[in-house]
Amino acid sequence: MKDCCSTPGLLPIEQALEILKNQIQPIAETTRVSLEQSLGRILAADIIAPFNIPPHNNSAMDGYALKLSDTETKNLLPLAGKAFAGHPFKGTLPEGHCIRIMTGACIPQGADTVIMQEHTEQKETGILFNRLPQKAGNNIRKAGEDISEGTRVFTKGHKIKAQDIGLLASLGIAHLCVYRAVRVALFSTGDELKAPGEILRPGDIYDSNRFAVKAMLQKLGVEIIDLGCIPDDPKKIRETFLSANEQADAVISSGGVSVGEADYTKDILNELGKTTFWKLAIKPGKPFAFGQLPDSYFFGLPGNPVSALVTFQQLAAPALRYMMNCHQHSPLEFSATCTSPLKKAPGRKEFQRGTLTIDHNGYVKVETTGGQGSGILRSMSMADCYIVLPKDQGGVEAGEPVNVQLFDELLL
Template structure:
């Protein structure tokens, strides 16, 4: 423990390692139609059953030729046409050319295609401006993009909108995928009011569930919303039992601090066990991780920013491993120059909401303002986090800090 560590607080890196060491990826798989597979994780490698393209084809609109026919420096009559889906199949006399379109199959014997812009046509045929074309000029060979039996996507890849059309180009209609992790979540607290109802004295609207659900879905999980649970031990215990019967992971917001009405930690001790509680992270210190009888448990703090950051930083890698997403990576850190001061005390890794931009080829960054764990406006404005190291103190204007650009799951 360094002089800057806060006693009893586990470093973030240790917490993530401890969580991931316990997680065993889901083994259940199914075959899905390709059009339904977006966002799922592949359960096996995808090997190409064909060459792409499956035949030599033209990269240009123009004329297919035999290069030897160009040596006579005379116009070549057009002997036929090769269009996409309508290849030339007739006799191809010597001393002639074939009109060809982009993507069309190359006629047998053709060893070059010249683009139409480099030709002139008249009644006698096609005159070529250049007669010394290179072999295979403007010809895309069979398998130029993908060769038969190539591994095009590896097991553990999560299918994106870029992957789906590529798989379709191979003629593959179904893919084997891992079952999505099921995550049940709920908010706790008597002070929480549902949306659409007027606020009562001392109440606030429940916003956490509206951040938890899309982030869970955006990282490839099935979200099960169990609503708001009051600060009642019996009701809370019953909700935990329901949640673990429905899901692989139970996520709560609130109830993991040290207040008199924070029952989550106590009930977790009855239904399972606590792996750790309280981390060296700001915001989000009262994050809890544990195991129920039939599900994993992640307890997020109640403050909105704390809940979002701990879900993003700590729970996201857990869900990725559980779902078999072996290619998931944490956001990379980028050095940036501060445009304003950032206040910090040593002892916890601090995720401050900020806005980056590039000036003269250099990343620069400035705060979004109020960094309170209850001020969500600063999160809405941010496009990055300034990640200040655990042992670091306050930062002045012009210093170098590490930033993490917000990943797509937050957009």
């Protein structure tokens, strides 16, 4: 039995992604931000280490710094001073002596080894070393061991993470050149939609898509222009398109791209700009539209909530990352054993929702989250991965291997 949507003209998702990449122009404008404001921003220039990290040889332990050859004839050495982090021992280590040293302190000139304090005893005449290494260099972190001066630490297009900020701070970098934030206008359409907190009348539903997509846009790191919920009125939808186009680099709507009598979005897009593609060979999410307005790109998400989230994550998000100049990484996909049968008809690539487990033998297994209808939003909320079923595949029996794709940071 063929899928009812396996009709000519449905575009494979792989071709859709290629079209998006070829038609979208990345943002060129840059700005300068402080290190504290850089989380989630995209670097517009490489970061080169201005000096070594660590900047000097330092101790990896609390203990005693010495020259190992001084212990060849005796294992008790008199103490010549102390070295603390930020307060190095001044001068050169006297021959036949040791220095009390704390973690992070500079290695005194003349010392080549640090003995941890647990392997020593303090005597009246000095420090007794009960255990010595076979060769010099123990417990010393070398200058440049982490990063050498002149190393390219981050390349243009890198998205700054929390741990990156710590690394940049260690290099003394207080400001960064980044691309300006991509501006995204967001709205949903539908007379039946109400904001959470409002009273529902017969036939009304709450607008879940805009809130979920907005949350993913926040994680993506764009500037969001929330235009709210627009009724199914061609004039108001047209006014919203024009306003969004004036304010944003990209416009995202939810709903209005199917074939119903009140689905005006596609017609208005063609009036103001052009539709590049509409209807994809995927499930959920067939009625996904991409096009161009005079000064912005348009992404039309389906109205069904699961379809909206899947198409945003699989198509709109990669396109926006490209616009942001952000390095792209292929989704993490691997094989797992499916623990339950799955229904599927050939015709479209499917992104069913599942949860991963590892059994006591270490085998990776995946289980469906239940009903996979495009309106069952709970199937997304319960999931941590997609079960990716190729276009030509039919149903899956329990115990068969399937490909799974881990949810990325937008959905976790």
